[in-house]
Amino acid sequence: MKRTLIVATTSYAGMGPYVSEIVNTFSPEDDVYFFFHDYGDDFVKRNIKRGLQKKIVFLKQANS
Numbered sequence: 001m002k003r004t005l006i007v008a009t010t011s012y013a014g015m016g017p018y019v020s021e022i023v024n025t026f027s028p029e030d031d032v033y034f035f036f037h038d039y040g041d042d043f044v045k046r047n048i049k050r051g052l053q054k055k056i057v058f059l060k061q062a063n064s
Contacts, residue, residue, distance in 0.1 A: 002031065003031045003032075003033070004031065004032045004033070005032075005033050005034070005035065006023075006032065006033070006034045006035070007034075007035045007036075008034070008035070008036045008037065008044075009037045016043040016044055016047065017047070019036075019044055020043075020044055020047035020048055023044075023048050023049075023052060023056075024047075024048060024049050024052070026052060027051070027052075028049075028051035028052055028054075028055070032055065033055045033056070033057075034052075034055060034056040034057070035056075035057045035059070036056060036057070036058050036059065037059050037061065038058045038059070038060055038061070039060070039061055040060060040061070042058075042060075044058075045058055
């Protein structure tokens with residue numbers, strides 16, 4: 001797989017576990033990078049494997 005960027009915007013309630021499960025199928029050696037729109041509770045960030053977090057950019061938004 002060539003360099004890949006995965007972008008995820010605001011998800012619906014309850015989608016965080018699905019997003020983190022999909023991301024965690026990748027390994028740090030994969031040439032894939034992520035850009036996530038995450039709320040202030042950092043749910044997605046807390047549930048991603050540590051080795052992958054260096055490949056992720058998080059855009060935070062406060063809960064409304």
